[in-house]
Amino acid sequence: MFEDDKVLTTLTGKVNDLLAKYDEVAKSNEELHNQIVTLKAQNEAKTNQIMRLEEELSKKNNEADDVLRKIEAVLNR
Secondary structure, eight states: OHHHHHHHHHHHHHHHHHHHHHHHHHHHHHHHHHHHHHHHHHHHHHHHHHHHHHHHHHHHHHHHHHHHHHHHHHHTO
């Protein structure tokens, strides 16, 4: 009977250790999930910012090309 109690105590300890590890891993997993959500949102914001800047650059390049054409037109007179 004493041997059965020892086995049961050992098994209970191991199950408790396993549950503690599970809780630790579950918490870590939740933190990582939250980080992924945050990083995806940041990535989307950066992508939108890049697209806006590319549009502004294209507009400025077109304006510069227009000014250059006007200068060339004046010089060719």
